[in-house]
Amino acid sequence: MSSLTSKGVAVVTGASSGIGAVYADRLAKRGFDLILVARNEERLKSVAHRIESETGRKVRAFPADLNDKASLAKVEALLRDDTSITLLVNNAGLGSVAPILQADVDTVTDMIALNITALTRLTYAVAPAFVARGSGTIINIASVVGIAAEMLNGVYSASKSYVISFGHSLQNDLSGKGVRVQTVLPGATATEFWDVAGYAAQKTASITMSAExxxxxxxxxxxxxxxxxIPGLHDGEAWDRWEADRRELSKKFGNSKPAQRYGVKSTAAA
Structure with missing residues (x-):
């Protein structure tokens, strides 16, 4: 048990390796105790033991397969009921580089379940608890392919587009309620993601960033x-311009008549 002052407990999913393991390390060094969630119990406990030994923080390994409904429900209950939790990192996810004619539909369905359904359910579990306490932080890990949709597998890209859109909605819904929501869009990152996705060579490519x-x-x-x-976007104002254009464009969708370019004789009242 740590005697150090704590900033509360951070829950990190997908914490047994890669980005999740680095988040766990960095958050512990920032003063958080940890609950680490991942499928691989042996690796998860190894990460937890290392961080606890190095930082003196209290670190709990919580093995769970977020694609299993019973396991997911246990993590949801933890997020709803443990009032010491102050931060959630939704990092767990699956990826693929396979195009539609080569991808297995059961594999991409599992990807949807983890990248979208599990992330959504965990967020829905913790957000009301944070609002009730008037504070808390949710960090959702998306990807640059949520915007650059043609770069990898279409289902993977679409799942990350969902995370981006979901983040915008959460920020709108939770504004003024004491809950912070950050959406992170990593580019190519040197993790086991590429081994699982079937393209290990990307880990050493010149555009690939370290997880740290x-x-x-x-x-x-x-x-x-x-x-x-977006850690790899050097022109930060480019995002601001893109986002401003998106919001401006969204104001132009609400019309009762089709655009003139379609040549449709509208039935709407003049």
Whole structure:
């Protein structure tokens, strides 16, 4: 049991390796105790033991397969009921580089369940608890392919587009209620993601960022109040312009008559 002052408990999913393990390390060093969630119990306990030994923080391994309904329900209950939890990192996910004619539909269905359904259910579990206490932080890990949709497998890209859109909605719904929501869009990152996805060579490509650099940048973005953080985007104002254009365009969709370019004689009243 740590005697150090704690910033509360951070729950990190997908914490046995890669980005999740780095988040766990960095958050412990920032003063959080941890609950680490992942399927691989042996690796998860190894990460938990290492971080606890190095930082003196209290670290609990919580083995769970978030694609299993019973396991997912246990993590949801934890997030609803444990009042010491102050931060959630929704990092667990699956990826693929296979195009539709080569991808297995059961595999991509599992991807949807983890990348979308589990992330959504965990967020729905913790958000009301944070609102009730008037504070809390949710960090959802998306990807740049949520915007650059043609780069990898279409279902993977679409799942990350969902995370981006969900983050916008959460920020709108929770504004003024004491809950911070950050959406992080890493680019290619040197993790086991590429081994699982079937393209291990990407880990050593010149455009690939280390997991440590990606997480460190994301946490600085959180400190700076960014709603969306893209560690590899050097022109930060490019996102601001893109987002402003998106919001402006959304104002132009509400019309009772089809656009003239379609040549449709409208039945709407003049």
């Amino acid at each position: 650099d990606a997480v460190d940048a994301a946490l600085v973005g959180l400190d700076n109040g960014e709603l969306v953080t």
